[in-house]
Amino acid sequence: MLVPDTPTAHAVAEPLVTIVALCHNHARFLAAALNSIAAQTYPYLEVWLVDDASSDGSQKILRQYATQYPQWHLLLLPSNVGNCQAFNQALRQSQGAFVIDFATDDVLLPERVARQVAFMQAQGPRCGVAYHDCELIDEQGQHVRYHFRRDEAGRPVHPLPASGDVFAEVLRRYFISTPTMMFRRTMLDELGGYDESLAYEDFDLWVRASRNWHFGFQDEVLTQKRLHPQSMSRKAYRPGDPYVASTIRVCEKALTMCRTPPELAALATRLRWELRQAVRFRNGHEARHLFRLLRQTNQATPLDYAVGVLSYMLKQ
Incomplete structure (x- = not known):
């Protein structure tokens, strides 16, 4: 009989899944996050605990879990390098056929990996990214709402989110809950992982991946995403936001990748x-800068030009 932790078993039975657990000052939430990895029903896991130079005691907790689960890998970075580089360092050393980027302020529900692997396999080799709905929770772990609106019977209020060729859709709007994604290794290898010159990873990954790979939406709630003041989304667009420049860089990339007028129109919406x-x-x-890019899509409206004029009246 094959045993789960042998390479032969992975090849014959189920694929190995890499979970890159990224931590930066998540001490308050680490136990819940790491316990949710340990509670997964899917046995073929390769876990990387990556600390991006935390200063709140997170490293002590990570060492304790690495001792408790000696098959897990521990990577303590001496200086803060950001999500993109921290993830790539673990990715380059990992072996899983599928990969999850897991922020350690979130929680994986027990069936997350098993259900997502089954879904990815059913979608076929062109599916590079699978994503699903998630429950948003507060700092105490209490329910706030779901990412996608649902009625009292638990059914989505709106039509299901996009699947298949979603390039234009990811240009047009945000609709994917980042913590829910599972990646196909061959796709990540083709893309070279995350772009380490950027301050954040998801928008860039969506754009580059969706140009040649399909995405699949799984209508299940398999992840809890934690809302708290330190999360990136709470800082967006405020003065000093380090992510706006990266958004502009991704939009510049997207402009060179658009092939059709509808794709340019989608980018113009963004x-x-x-x-x-x-x-x-x-x-x-x-x-x-954004106004100049909008003009290059040949989709700018008179109202856009009026907003563009306002941008030149700002001192910054």
């Missing part, structure tokens, strides 16, 4: 929204 956010929070330099 740029239009980003432009208004930049003007709203008085980020003049970024607003002007």
Whole structure:
């Protein structure tokens, strides 16, 4: 009989799944996050505990779990390098056929990996990314809402999110809950992992991946995403936000990747929204850059030009 922790068993039975657990000052939430990895019903796991130079005692907790689960790998980074580089360092050393980027302020429900592996296998080799709905929880772990609106019977209020060729859709709007994603290794290898020159990873990954790979939406709630003041989403577009420049870089990449007028129109929708956010929070330099990109899509409206004029009135 094959045993789960042998390479032969992975090849014959089920694929190995790598979980890269990324931590930066998540001490308050680490136990819940790491216990949720240990509670997975799927046995073929390769776990990397990666600490990005935490200063809140997280490393002590991670060492304790690495001792308790000696098959887990521990990577303590001496200086803060950011999510993209920290993830890539573990990715390059890992072996899983599927990969999960897991922030250690979130929680995996017990069937998460098993259900997602089955879904990815059913979708076929062109599916590079699988994602699903998630429950948003507060700092105490209490329910806030779901990522996608649901009625009292638990059914989505709106039509199911996009699957298949989603390139134009990821340009147009945010709809994927980042913590729910599972990646196919061959896709990550083709893309070279995350772009380490960026301050955040998800938008860039969606754009580059969706150009040649399919995405699959799984209508299940398999992850809990924690909302707290330190999360990236709470800082977006505020003065000093380090992520706006990365968003502009991704939009520049996307402009070179668009092939059809509908794709350019989708990118224009994104740029239009980003432009208004930049003007709203008085980020003049970024607003002007976004306006120039919007003009390059040949989709700018008279109202866009009016907002563009406002961007040149901002001092920054």
